[in-house]
Structure formats: structure tokens, C-alpha cells
Amino acid sequence: MTKKRAFIIVFYIVLTVAVLWFLQRLFMPKYQYGIVEGAMAAEYYEADEPHEVLFVGDCEVYEAVSPVTLYEEYGISSYIRGSAQQLVWQSYYLLEDALKYETPKVVVFNVLALKYDEPQSESYNRMTLDGMRLSMTKIRAVEESMTDDEKLIEYIFPILRYHSRWSDLDSDDWDYLWDRDKVTHNGYYMRIDIKPEAEFPDPPLLADYKLGDNAMYWLSKMADLCEENGIELVLIKSPILFPHWYDQWDDQVRAFAESRDLTYINFIDDRDAMGLDMTRDTYDAGLHLNKTGAETFARYLGAILNENYDLTDYREVPEVAQQWEDICEDYHDMAQAQYEEIIEYGYLRNWGSVAVQLGRP
Amino acid sequence: MLFTSYGFIAFIAILFVVYYIVPKKWQWPLLLMASGVFYWIADPRFIIFICVTSLSAWGSGVLMGRINDAQDLYLKENKETLSKEEKKAYKASNKKRKWHILLGCLILNIGILSVTKYTNFVINSINDVAHTGLKNVDLIIPMGISFYTFQTMSYIIDAYRGTVKPERNPFKVLLFTSFFPQLVQGPINRFGDLSKSLYEPHRFSEKVFSTGLMRILWGYFKKLVVADRIIVAVTALIQDTDSYRGAYVFVAMFFYAFELYCDFTGGIDITIGIAQALGINMKENFILPYFSKDIKEYWNRWHISMGSWFTDYIFYPLSVSPRMLKLSKWSREHLGKVIGKRVTVYLAAFIVWFTTGLWHGAAWNFIVWGLMNFVVIMISQELSLLYDKFHKKFGFKGKAWYSVWEIIRTIFLMSLIRMFDCYRNVPMTFKMVGSMLTSFNLKIFTDGSLLKLGLNKYDYWVLLAALVIILSVSIYKYRKGEVRSKLYEKPWLWYGAMSAMFIAIIVFGAYGIGYDSTQFIYNQF
Incomplete structure (x- = not known):
């Protein structure tokens, strides 16, 4: 083989890799509008401030607790590593991933995900895992999460999964090719609209109330991981009534917490005590909390965390306070933007299901 | 392992690297190992079938080789003492022994192919005709059995004919039969074509x-x-x-x-x-089939290895078999020269296309598909004189636009015949093709x-x-x-x-x- 030929080969290998890398960036869903949960996992890596409290879990944390309120009220610096239907092992690996960058004092895990004992759906897996940086942690998370049709290699090279999006590209794919807007406030997904809590159907009887062995195994692993790293693990059940949290499940989690000397707090019974008014504190009839609800819950939870754990008041740490000032400003700006939309349209036009339905204006 | 699976792509990528790293003498054993892995992943039980086929071919080849060697030695040693008739008789007896070995090997392998692939077809056909209600049998059909059986049979027939030297190493025969890329869908390689480059060392x-x-x-x-x-x-x-x-x-x-x-x-x-x-x-298996100007040319360009297999191992032997020659003679005498000479050709062609259809699938739609090809080829052949006259008179032949027309006509005709393969149901195919003429x-x-x-x-x-x-x-x-x-x-x-x-x-x-x-x-x- 001549030198010229070798050069041409190398040139085209580099060119091919570069083109595929570019196309991969272009084809991957941006999750900047409507369904934004897929953008949450990646946002964590952009957060420079230290976090003493790290939340992991599903929508019962990322839509239920406002880290800005925790900071403004108690000076707690926190972050929520959560995503839609985030499974227990995914929370474990997101925690393991986070521990590569920082070691919080407290990890708060919402236990609702224990109801799932096996992988559920590819789309939720993608939203949780695509944003993780490539590492062995991510690979293990993917292996644990894959449904039957999924392939590990398609997570390592996402173009193999998203290649067919070439015909579905829209302006967002080009606009957010290199930089994406933040969709959360330290992992918190904000909604300010209101739809009062409705009657929920009676919880169905289950054939077996035992929480799955696999789910409990990963909870136990999470407890081990926290213990190894000197982190306090706090188990919570958010003050949300639907999906139903069975007493039998509660008993099992309580027993587990006792056996591992962990704190477990079920906040469902504390809704009145914390002042949660579900006629105004939820945006979707009680499934998730809105901003006022998340702030109410954050104030209540913050008091507990502040009282029981030796947390720093970062309002007193100028360098961090400066960073939080920006986060708070963004938070209040977005709240303002949402209020203005409510005034203009009577509903949120650019967030949630309406945005999905109508698309960008 | 699908060719289109990530696993297969990784498999060949690793094989390419290892193949050119290992000492050259280990290249063909590596291919044998890789083929074993490929087949094992598909279903470990398949390995038993392919081993039986390969070993029977190897054993038969070795026995034939021994007979050939003994014959050569005997004739050499007794060159002076044996008369011409004695030599002829000795050769004839050896040929008979080889024929028995060949027959045994063919019966075994065609038997395996028939039982695994055609048992349920026979049962269903009996049920359709006699309404017997016989139940289907749950048999495994080894991947690529039609391909590797035909390939192995070509080896042993060629060994019998003396056109290939029987391979003494059973693993080499096993590799010839099981070389993994050809297992999925052919081509049906000949030992004489493949063996040299398959076993020889290769530098990158x-x-x-x-x-x-x-x-x-x-x-x-x-x-x-x-x-x-x-x-x-x-x-x-x-x-x-x-x-x-x-x-x-x-x-x-x-x-x-x-x-x-x-x-x-x-x-x-x-x-x-x-x-x-x-x-x-x-060897190439396709040479621009959709550029064929008639159906006969099409079959010389499409799935060439299968077509040549049927020609070499069924059509020609059948055409020159004593019974066919006898039939040919009889038909010429009783039906006249024009019809008589066609009888054996048509019969051999009919058998070839019937078996071609059957080889493609254990179902009547494939058999009808094969026979449709037979009918169209025979009609074209019969009309060839007429075509020649037509071409001579109008001078179209060879002109670009006429060539394009011939190509389009052949594509259309082949596509039409292939509808039997497409709908997989003979009455339904006729009904659907008919609807093209009734529903505009x-x-x-x-x-x-x-x-x-x-x-x-x-x-x-x-x-x-x-x-x-x-x-x-x-x-x-x-x-x-x-x-x-x-x-x-x-x-x-x-x-x-x-x-x-x-x-x-x-x-x-x-x-x-x-x-x-x-x-x-x-x-x-």
C-alpha cells in the first residue's frame, strides 16, 4: 500500500467519523419543547455549584421539590437527578455517576419507583439514559434498563437508534445543535398552572403486594453506595396520592429503612401539616405538584433536612451564593414568563401537553 | 445470527482481524471454528445435521479415492498381464462399487433433506386430497440445509465422476460444507471452485x-x-x-x-x-439478471449456482441416462422426428423445474412457480423460429429501443411468474393477477x-x-x-x-x- 493510499484511507476514516458524529448530534432528540424530560439528565453536568443534597427519583421529585426554595429558605444547595419514570437502578446509576463529580452529604430517594421491578419502556429509558455521559456507569445502567428490543450499541452510538429521524428534523434540531437551553432549575421542572386535585379511582387490588426483589435489591445497593461514601440516605414518599402508594408497600419500605438504619418519611399524611392545598398546588389534577406546591413541600422538607443533617448555609458562602443568584434569577424569570402566558392565553401555551399538541408557535 | 444484526457485523469484524493475525496455516481451521460458532448460535442442534452430511460426504469421498488409488496401482502393476477386456471389466466393477457408495451417500443426504423439509408438505398434501386429518410433525429444519446439501452432493458426484480429487481431511470437507457466509442463502459452491482459495494461506x-x-x-x-x-x-x-x-x-x-x-x-x-x-x-451468483432479454437468459443470470447445479446434476445426467435414451428412441419411432426429439428434453426440463420449485419451498405455490417457468421457457423455445423470422423481416433485433423492450418484457414476465412466490397461494395468485385485468x-x-x-x-x-x-x-x-x-x-x-x-x-x-x-x-x- 502506497503512502498516498494510506493517507486517503486515514482521511476518509476521519471524515466518516466526523460526518457521523455531526449527524448523531443533529438526529438526537433535543427535548427543548413540550416533552423536556429527556434533556434533564445531561443538564446535571453543567451545574458548577456544589450540592450537599442530591435528590434521585422520578417525577415525584423533579416536579415536587423546588431546590430554589430550599436555597432561598435554608441556604441548602441541592440538585435533582430525576427523569420520567426513572427506575430504581437508573436512580442508583445516576447517583453513582454523580459521585464521580461530587459527594453530597444527603441523598434523598423517592420510593414510588420501587413499584417497578423490571424495565418498562424504551422511550422512558432513552429520556433517562441518553443524557448520561458515556462511561462504564452508563453502560451498566443501560444493560440493566434495556427492554427486549433495545441494544446496548444503540446507546453507545445513538445515531444507530435515531438515524431515521432525518425525515423528522425540525427547526429545534438545528437551533439546539450545539447548545441547549436549560429546561429545569437544578433538576426541578416548573409548572405554575393550576388544575385542582380530582377524585382518584379506587386503587386496584393486587395479586401480590410484595415489592419486587430486583427493585429492593437496587434500593439495597443504593444504601450500600451511600454508606461506602459516608452519605446519609433518606427515603421519602412525596405527598402525591396517585399513583396509589399501598400500605403494604409502605410497611416494606419502613421495614427496610429500619433494617438499614435509614430515615424514611411518607409525606402523604403530612399534606395538611405542610400546608399543601391541592386545590391550587397541582397543575394536573393531583398527579404532580405545581410551583406553589413544590415550594410548599420544599419548605417543609427543607426544615427537616436542615434540622437533622449538618448542612451548610450556602447563602453565607459568597462564591456559591453568586452561582445560586443566577439559578434563582432564571427560576423567577421562568415563573414570570409562565404567569404572562397564563394571563395572555388563560393556559400555558409553551409548556407540557399543550406545547406538544400545538407545537412551537 | 442475522447478517444485518450488530452481532454478525462484530463477528466478521473480529474474524477479519484474527484471520490476518494468526499464522497462515491456522487460517482455514479458524474459518471452521467461526463457522461452527455461527451455526451454534443459530441452533446447536443444527451442527449434528451438518456434521452428518459432511462426514458422509468425506467418508464416501475417501472410499472412492481408495478405490481409485487401488485401481491405479493394480492397473499399473498389471499393465502387461491384463487384457483390454479384463481392464475394462475391472474398471466397471470399481465404478459399480463407487456408484453404490455414491448412492448410499445421496440417499442419506436427500433423505435428511426430504424428511426435515418436506414431511409436513407431504402430510398436508395427503390431508388436502384424502382428508385424513394427519397431524403435522414438529421437525427442526437446519439453517441453509437445501444449500449445503446440494453443495455437498455436488462434491460427492464430482468425486464420483473424477472431476475433483476427494479430500482426505474431514475438517476440510466440513469447512467446505459449513463455510458460514454461504450458509444463509448460498451460493451453491463447487468444491473445485472453492477449495483452492478456501484452504490456502492468505496474506493481507x-x-x-x-x-x-x-x-x-x-x-x-x-x-x-x-x-x-x-x-x-x-x-x-x-x-x-x-x-x-x-x-x-x-x-x-x-x-x-x-x-x-x-x-x-x-x-x-x-x-x-x-x-x-x-x-x-x-463464483458470481448473479450477473445483471434484470438486463436479460428473454427468460432463458434470465435464468443464466439469476441464481446461477442453483441453475447450473440443476443443469449439471439433474438435467444432463437425466438426458443421457439409458432410460431416457431409450425413451427418445421410442418416441422418435412412434411420434415422429419433430415431436420425438422433444419428448425427452421436455421431460428432463419438466423434472428440473419441478424440483427447482420444490427446492425453493415445501409448498404447491413454489411447484407451480417452477412449472410456470418451464411452460414459458418451452413456449419461447418453440416460438424461437417464429421470433427469428419476425426479427429478420422487421430488423428490430439489436436496436437499442427493441433491446429495452425485450428487457422490460422479461422483467414483467418474471415478476408475473414470481407472484406465486409472493402470495404463496396458487388460487389466490390467479385471483389477484386476474384482478389486474378487471379492476382498473x-x-x-x-x-x-x-x-x-x-x-x-x-x-x-x-x-x-x-x-x-x-x-x-x-x-x-x-x-x-x-x-x-x-x-x-x-x-x-x-x-x-x-x-x-x-x-x-x-x-x-x-x-x-x-x-x-x-x-x-x-x-x-
Whole structure:
């Protein structure tokens, strides 16, 4: 083989890799509008401030607790590593991933995900895992999460999964090719609209109330991981009534917490005590909390965390306070933007299901 | 392991690396190991079948070889003492012994093929005719059994005929039978063609390797970008026969022709490309079949290894068998020269096309498909004199527009016959083809109906672009010869084309979630 030929080969290998890398960036869903949960996992890596409290879990944390309120009220610096239907092992690996960058004092895990004992759906897996940086942690998370049709290699090279999006590209794919807007406030997904809590159907009887062995195994692993790293693990059940949290499940989690000397707090019974008014504190009839609800819950939870754990008041740490000032400003700006939309349209036009339905204006 | 699976791509990638790293003498044993792994992954039980076939062929070959050696030695030692008649008698007795060995081997292997593949067909046919209600038998059908059985039989028949020297190493025979790229859908290689490059050591050559790689990419392009995309529409069209009649059948006919071509030739490109990248030469199985001007030419260009197998091992032996010669003589005497000379040719051709149909599948639609080919070929042959007169009178033959017409006519005719393969039901095929003449719903070409077959407008654009590319390459090949060897001389173009094809496959391939992984159509044969 001549030198010229070798050069041409190398040139085209580099060119091919570069083109595929570019196309991969272009084809991957941006999750900047409507369904934004897929953008949450990646946002964590952009957060420079230290976090003493790290939340992991599903929508019962990322839509239920406002880290800005925790900071403004108690000076707690926190972050929520959560995503839609985030499974227990995914929370474990997101925690393991986070521990590569920082070691919080407290990890708060919402236990609702224990109801799932096996992988559920590819789309939720993608939203949780695509944003993780490539590492062995991510690979293990993917292996644990894959449904039957999924392939590990398609997570390592996402173009193999998203290649067919070439015909579905829209302006967002080009606009957010290199930089994406933040969709959360330290992992918190904000909604300010209101739809009062409705009657929920009676919880169905289950054939077996035992929480799955696999789910409990990963909870136990999470407890081990926290213990190894000197982190306090706090188990919570958010003050949300639907999906139903069975007493039998509660008993099992309580027993587990006792056996591992962990704190477990079920906040469902504390809704009145914390002042949660579900006629105004939820945006979707009680499934998730809105901003006022998340702030109410954050104030209540913050008091507990502040009282029981030796947390720093970062309002007193100028360098961090400066960073939080920006986060708070963004938070209040977005709240303002949402209020203005409510005034203009009577509903949120650019967030949630309406945005999905109508698309960008 | 599907050719289109990530596992298979990783498998061949690792094999390529290891193949050129290990000492040269270990290359063919490595291929044997790789073939074993490939077959094991498909189903470990399959290995038993292929081993039985290979060992029976090897054993028969060795026995025949011993007879040949003993014969040579005996004749040499007794050259002076034996009379011509004695030598002839000795040779005849040896030939008989070899014939018995051959027969035993053929019965065993055809028996295995028949039992595994055709038992339920026989049961169903008996049930249909005699309403016996016999239950089907749950038998495993080893992957590629039709291909490797035919390949092994060609080896042992050639050994019997003395055109190949029997291989003494059983593992080499096993590799010849089980070489993994050919297991999925052929081609049906001959021992004489494949053995030399299969067992000899190969040094890495950039030219050989990149040519093989280019061929593999071309195969994946046809399979993933075209065949696995258009199959969605083909499946929709043939499954809902109530809705898709008339012009839809016409669409199904051409879509299926395009799908089958890209699926089968794509698979063969991958097979030959893998072999080529390993330095192993395989004979071409397709030479621009859709450029054929008549059906006979088509069958000389399509699935060549199968066609030549039936010609060499069924048609010719049958035609010159004593019984056929006797029949030929009788028919000439009793039916006249014109008809008489055709009887044995037609009979042999009928048997060939019947078995060709049966080989393609254990179902009546395949048999009817085979016999339709027979009928059309025989009619064309009978009309050939008339055609010649017509061509002579009007002088069309050889003119470009007439050649194009002949090509289109052949494609149409072959596509029409292939509807038996498409609908897989003989009465249904006649009904659907008939609907083309009774239901003139031509508006489907303009009212967007074709966008409701599972393909959107972007899919059609991709298919159109792929058709243009495939057609351009084919026309170039038809006019100027092999494209790859010429392109290789221009490295910027060569590697640029390779890069573009790789990216096109990744982006436009119909694979992954949202697409069903489809087996190659010919894998079932």
C-alpha cells in the first residue's frame, strides 16, 4: 500500500467519523419543547455549584421539590437527578455517576419507583439514559434498563437508534445543535398552572403486594453506595396520592429503612401539616405538584433536612451564593414568563401537553 | 445470527482481524471454528445435521479415492498381464462399487433433506386430497440445509465422476460444507471452485480486503436501504388481498421484484464480499439478471449456482441416462422426428423445474412457480423460429429501443411468474393477477393511496434514489464491465464511495427499533 493510499484511507476514516458524529448530534432528540424530560439528565453536568443534597427519583421529585426554595429558605444547595419514570437502578446509576463529580452529604430517594421491578419502556429509558455521559456507569445502567428490543450499541452510538429521524428534523434540531437551553432549575421542572386535585379511582387490588426483589435489591445497593461514601440516605414518599402508594408497600419500605438504619418519611399524611392545598398546588389534577406546591413541600422538607443533617448555609458562602443568584434569577424569570402566558392565553401555551399538541408557535 | 444484526457485523469484524493475525496455516481451521460458532448460535442442534452430511460426504469421498488409488496401482502393476477386456471389466466393477457408495451417500443426504423439509408438505398434501386429518410433525429444519446439501452432493458426484480429487481431511470437507457466509442463502459452491482459495494461506492485501469490504457495503446498501424498507409495503399489499387488488397487484408485483432483487443479490454481495475480504474466491451468483432479454437468459443470470447445479446434476445426467435414451428412441419411432426429439428434453426440463420449485419451498405455490417457468421457457423455445423470422423481416433485433423492450418484457414476465412466490397461494395468485385485468383503480397512483402502505414520501424518495444508483451501476457494468476494479484505480473516488455508502447505510438503512429485523428471503430455502 502506497503512502498516498494510506493517507486517503486515514482521511476518509476521519471524515466518516466526523460526518457521523455531526449527524448523531443533529438526529438526537433535543427535548427543548413540550416533552423536556429527556434533556434533564445531561443538564446535571453543567451545574458548577456544589450540592450537599442530591435528590434521585422520578417525577415525584423533579416536579415536587423546588431546590430554589430550599436555597432561598435554608441556604441548602441541592440538585435533582430525576427523569420520567426513572427506575430504581437508573436512580442508583445516576447517583453513582454523580459521585464521580461530587459527594453530597444527603441523598434523598423517592420510593414510588420501587413499584417497578423490571424495565418498562424504551422511550422512558432513552429520556433517562441518553443524557448520561458515556462511561462504564452508563453502560451498566443501560444493560440493566434495556427492554427486549433495545441494544446496548444503540446507546453507545445513538445515531444507530435515531438515524431515521432525518425525515423528522425540525427547526429545534438545528437551533439546539450545539447548545441547549436549560429546561429545569437544578433538576426541578416548573409548572405554575393550576388544575385542582380530582377524585382518584379506587386503587386496584393486587395479586401480590410484595415489592419486587430486583427493585429492593437496587434500593439495597443504593444504601450500600451511600454508606461506602459516608452519605446519609433518606427515603421519602412525596405527598402525591396517585399513583396509589399501598400500605403494604409502605410497611416494606419502613421495614427496610429500619433494617438499614435509614430515615424514611411518607409525606402523604403530612399534606395538611405542610400546608399543601391541592386545590391550587397541582397543575394536573393531583398527579404532580405545581410551583406553589413544590415550594410548599420544599419548605417543609427543607426544615427537616436542615434540622437533622449538618448542612451548610450556602447563602453565607459568597462564591456559591453568586452561582445560586443566577439559578434563582432564571427560576423567577421562568415563573414570570409562565404567569404572562397564563394571563395572555388563560393556559400555558409553551409548556407540557399543550406545547406538544400545538407545537412551537 | 442475522447478517444485518450488530452481532454478525462484530463477528466478521473480529474474524477479519484474527484471520490476518494468526499464522497462515491456522487460517482455514479458524474459518471452521467461526463457522461452527455461527451455526451454534443459530441452533446447536443444527451442527449434528451438518456434521452428518459432511462426514458422509468425506467418508464416501475417501472410499472412492481408495478405490481409485487401488485401481491405479493394480492397473499399473498389471499393465502387461491384463487384457483390454479384463481392464475394462475391472474398471466397471470399481465404478459399480463407487456408484453404490455414491448412492448410499445421496440417499442419506436427500433423505435428511426430504424428511426435515418436506414431511409436513407431504402430510398436508395427503390431508388436502384424502382428508385424513394427519397431524403435522414438529421437525427442526437446519439453517441453509437445501444449500449445503446440494453443495455437498455436488462434491460427492464430482468425486464420483473424477472431476475433483476427494479430500482426505474431514475438517476440510466440513469447512467446505459449513463455510458460514454461504450458509444463509448460498451460493451453491463447487468444491473445485472453492477449495483452492478456501484452504490456502492468505496474506493481507489492501486491494483484496477493500474490494471485499466495498462489496459487503454494497450488499448492505441493497438489503437495508431498499429491501428492508420496501418490504413494509409489499407485506401490506400481499396480506390484505381484499383491499389491495387491481393496480395494487401491479404495484406489489414490481415492489416485490425490486425487494427480492435487492434482498437476494444484497445477501450474495455480503457473502461474496466476506469471502473476498478473506482472500477466498466465490463464483458470481448473479450477473445483471434484470438486463436479460428473454427468460432463458434470465435464468443464466439469476441464481446461477442453483441453475447450473440443476443443469449439471439433474438435467444432463437425466438426458443421457439409458432410460431416457431409450425413451427418445421410442418416441422418435412412434411420434415422429419433430415431436420425438422433444419428448425427452421436455421431460428432463419438466423434472428440473419441478424440483427447482420444490427446492425453493415445501409448498404447491413454489411447484407451480417452477412449472410456470418451464411452460414459458418451452413456449419461447418453440416460438424461437417464429421470433427469428419476425426479427429478420422487421430488423428490430439489436436496436437499442427493441433491446429495452425485450428487457422490460422479461422483467414483467418474471415478476408475473414470481407472484406465486409472493402470495404463496396458487388460487389466490390467479385471483389477484386476474384482478389486474378487471379492476382498473389507476387513481391510486395519484390520490396518495401509495402513501398508506407503510411508506411515506421520504421512503419513496430514498427508494427512487437507490433505484437510480443501482441502475446506474448496473448500466455501467453492462456497458463497460466490473465497476469495482475500475474505481479501485482512483483511490479518492474509491474510498470516497466507500465512506458515502457507509454513511448512507447508517442513515437511510431500515433497521433498529421501529423496523422489524427481516431474515433474507432466500434463507428459508
